[in-house]
Amino acid sequence: MLINRRAVLAAMAASLARPTGLRAADMMPIADMHAHLFFIGPNPAARQPLRRNMASGGATLVSWSLVGDMPWIRRSATGLKQNGAPKRGAATAWFREELERIHRHLAEQKLKVVRTPVDIERALSGEPHVVLSVEGATFLDDGLAGLEAAYDGGVRHLQLVHYARNTIGDFQTEAPAHGGLTAFGRDVIREANRLGILIDLAHGTKPTVEQALEISRSPVVWSHSSIARGEPNWRMPAWRARQISAEEARAIAAKGGVVGLWALPSDVGSTIESYANRLLQMAQLLGDDHVAFGTDLNAIANSPIKNYTDLRRVVTHLEARGVEQSRLRKISIGNYARVLSAAMVAGKA
Numbered sequence: 624m625l626i627n628r629r630a631v632l633a634a635m636a637a638s639l640a641r642p643t644g645l646r647a648a649d650m651m652p653i654a655d656m657h658a659h660l661f662f663i664g665p666n667p668a669a670r671q672p673l674r675r676n677m678a679s680g681g682a683t684l685v686s687w688s689l690v691g692d693m694p695w696i697r698r699s700a701t702g703l704k705q706n707g708a709p710k711r712g713a714a715t716a717w718f719r720e721e722l723e724r725i726h727r728h729l730a731e732q733k734l735k736v737v738r739t740p741v742d743i744e745r746a747l748s749g750e751p752h753v754v755l756s757v758e759g760a761t762f763l764d765d766g767l768a769g770l771e772a773a774y775d776g777g778v779r780h781l782q783l784v785h786y787a788r789n790t791i792g793d794f795q796t797e798a799p800a801h802g803g804l805t806a807f808g809r810d811v812i813r814e815a816n817r818l819g820i821l822i823d824l825a826h827g828t829k830p831t832v833e834q835a836l837e838i839s840r841s842p843v844v845w846s847h848s849s850i851a852r853g854e855p856n857w858r859m860p861a862w863r864a865r866q867i868s869a870e871e872a873r874a875i876a877a878k879g880g881v882v883g884l885w886a887l888p889s890d891v892g893s894t895i896e897s898y899a900n901r902l903l904q905m906a907q908l909l910g911d912d913h914v915a916f917g918t919d920l921n922a923i924a925n926s927p928i929k930n931y932t933d934l935r936r937v938v939t940h941l942e943a944r945g946v947e948q949s950r951l952r953k954i955s956i957g958n959y960a961r962v963l964s965a966a967m968v969a970g971k972a
């Protein structure tokens with residue numbers, strides 16, 4: 624696509640001229656399939672109050688991802704690695720406490736949690752909502768019943784694997800141990816389908832993705848990373864190991880799913896424009912119905928997207944480049960809303 628420089632400048636001027644405090648309902652709403660807010664360091668609400676952050680960019684459907692294996696991973700020179708393993712019951716206990724903290728924070732912030740397709744409709748019409756998600760279902764090592772408990776606790780989006788080995792399946796950054804999903808991992812997918820929880824395959828190995836696509840009755844997402852030129856494998860540098868092959872991304876799209884683009888500067892570049900370029904490339908490869916934002920907010924150093932004001936700049940930039948509103952709306956919010964709703968409708972919701 625050709626960039627019309629005059630249109631870019633006009634749009635930039637228009638965005639600068641916008642009054643502050645613009646209501647979210649006046650802007651095209653934004654969704655983010657993968658964001659974090661960690662309860663470490665100074666009070667996160669004081670550092671970056673989520674409601675104000677979301678409102679600043681018109682983000683109305685944000686997946687807040689609870690890192691399910693956080694106590695059992697550590698940062699190393701070659702990326703995040705497993706550090707110990709939870710004793711029986713510990714992962715569930717930790718998960719429950721974190722989920723409670725998230726609920727308390729959202730109540731303080733007066734932010735609503737998505738529980739039904741009606742809530743998704745509200746988010747689409749500009750009312751801010753948070754989707755509770757889990758990154759790495761370590762808590763399920765204590766049994767499948769934990770999934771219904773998580774559902775009752777508001778969880779609607781489940782990423783199966785992360786950096787700690789679990790009983791579900793293989794992940795991208797270590798040598799595979801199961802050849803994809805375990806028998807239990809297959810049961811987890813069936814149970815998530817039954818409950819109406821969206822499955823997220825991010826961090827999963829290729830066999831994990833392929834097997835999950837065979838089993839799942841509902842479309843799935845790959846919430847965050849980017850499309851690789853070749854075949855990623857666990858021996859590569861961490862961020863390259865974490866990419867998804869074009870073949871897997873197409874398979875997810877073919878089943879109605881969505882792939883999210885993270886804002887990792889070593890991968891997508893350090894500017895709003897470079898992020899936007901990658902997003903359009905992804906849309907070209909997978910189709911406009913299968914691409915979304917998956918920023919990994921607050922988990923990436925020197926990210927070009929540090930808050931939802933930055934993500935709004937991506938949308939404004941794409942508008943200025945002449946991307947039609949209908950296309951942009953799909954990428955910006957429609958696609959995530961669609962798959963999340965589909966998972967709920969196919970389940971018991």
Ligand SMILES: [Zn+2]
Nearest residue numbers: 758825826847
């Ligand atoms: Zn991740």
